[in-house]
Amino acid sequence: MSSDEDExxxxxxxxxxxxxxxxxxxxxxxxEAKLARLGEAMVGQRWQITVxxxxxxxxxAWLARPWHCWKLRTLVRLxxxxxxxxxREVEAINLLTRCAAMVEFGVDVNASWYRRLRxxxxxxxxxxxxxxxxxxxxxxxxxxAPRKLGANGSALGMAKRLWKMGRPGSxxxxxxxxxxxxxxxxxxxxxxxGFALAVVxxxxxxxxITRGSAAGLAPIVMALYTYGLxxxxxxxFGPHSWSAVLRLRALLExxxxxxxxxxx
Numbered sequence: 366m367s368s369d370e371d372e373x374x375x376x377x378x379x380x381x382x383x384x385x386x387x388x389x390x391x392x393x394x395x396x397e398a399k400l401a402r403l404g405e406a407m408v409g410q411r412w413q414i415t416v417x418x419x420x421x422x423x424x425x426a427w428l429a430r431p432w433h434c435w436k437l438r439t440l441v442r443l444x445x446x447x448x449x450x451x452x453r454e455v456e457a458i459n460l461l462t463r464c465a466a467m468v469e470f471g472v473d474v475n476a477s478w479y480r481r482l483r484x485x486x487x488x489x490x491x492x493x494x495x496x497x498x499x500x501x502x503x504x505x506x507x508x509x510a511p512r513k514l515g516a517n518g519s520a521l522g523m524a525k526r527l528w529k530m531g532r533p534g535s536x537x538x539x540x541x542x543x544x545x546x547x548x549x550x551x552x553x554x555x556x557x558x559g560f561a562l563a564v565v566x567x568x569x570x571x572x573x574i575t576r577g578s579a580a581g582l583a584p585i586v587m588a589l590y591t592y593g594l595x596x597x598x599x600x601x602f603g604p605h606s607w608s609a610v611l612r613l614r615a616l617l618e619x620x621x622x623x624x625x626x627x628x629x
Contacts, residue, residue, distance in 0.1 A: 411458070412480075413458055413461055413462045413465065413476060413479070414441060414444050414445065414458070414461065416465060416483070417437055417440070417441050417461050417462075417464070417465045418441050418445075420437070420465060420468060420469060422434050422437075422438075422468065426468055430467055430468055433464045433467045433468050434464075434468055436460070436464050437461065437464040437465055437468060440457055440460060440461040440464065441461065443457060444457055444458065444461065458476075459475070459476070462475065462476045462479055463475070463479075463536065465479065466478070466479040466482070469482075469483075469493065469497075470482050470493070470496060470497055470500055471497050471500055471501060472500050472505070472507045472538060473507050473508075473536070474507055474536055474537070474538050475535075475536030475537070478536070478537065478538045481617055482496060482617070485616045485617055490615075490616050491616045496616070499609045499612055499613050499616075500613075502605065502606040502609035503601060503602045503606040504540060504541045504542070504543065504606040504607065504609055504610050505538070505539070505540060505541070505609065505613070506533060506538075506539040506541060507533070507536075507537070507538050507539070508533040508534045508535045508536055508537045508538075508539070540610055540613050540614065540619060541610075542610060543606075543607065548603070548607070551599050551602055551603035552599075552603060554595065554598075554599040554603075555596065555599035555600060555603055555604075558592050558595035558596040558599055559596050561588075561592040561595075562589070562592040562593055562596050565585060565588045565589045565592055566589065568585060569582070569585050569586075569589060572585060
């Protein structure tokens with residue numbers, strides 16, 4: 366990063382800090398105390414603005430999440446240029462944080478969780494691609510903002526209730542532990558579909574060897590696709606996602622109090 370960019374970032378941080386510090390201060394307050402309050406303001410919640418400003422938005426990010434990328438850039442310009450009233454500024458920073466978290470890690474989380482994710486990467490415990498992959502597993506749920514559920518009995522209202530079912534509060538992250546019965550059923554499905562997939566594969570090979578043609582392969586190909594899909598689903602929701610629970614708990618240090626965890 367060039368010195369001009371560093372200077373621009375510092376001036377922006379100072380500008381935001383000056384806005385957040387009261388003009389009157391305290392009677393008889395020394396210059397050192399005022400400087401300390403200014404420093405506290407610079408390292409406060411405004412860190413999200415610096416992080417969002419420095420995010421490199423690739424073409425893939427724009428294609429995957431165009432609204433979040435556009436909103437992130439819009440909010441950064443708004444917060445750096447305009448002098449917003451405190452309430453509107455807090456709302457803008459909260460939305461900026463969640464847009465940045467969606468762009469960087471693919472989860473809609475609050476500032477506390479976003480900081481935790483970034484610290485795990487900054488300290489070298491993981492990489493951004495690995496963390497994004499882990500957070501896409503079926504055992505990871507993130508809370509969405511409350512919305513109107515629609516009229517009782519309507520298809521839209523029912524769909525939204527199903528979407529919200531079991532999810533944590535808005536901005537929170539949930540690392541879910543599957544119930545032992547869920548694990549058992551997924552393992553049974555994995556074993557049965559794997560066995561059926563192996564049988565169908567052998568049958569396909571035998572058909573090609575003995576007949577040497579593709580005639581009559583439609584039922585075999587359909588069975589191969591069906592059992593393959595079942596095997597993949599059982600593996601994705603089962604062992605593939607279970608491994609993410611242990612890995613994320615270690616990476617994000619989730620054994621302490623106040624951690625969102627549940628059994629499903």
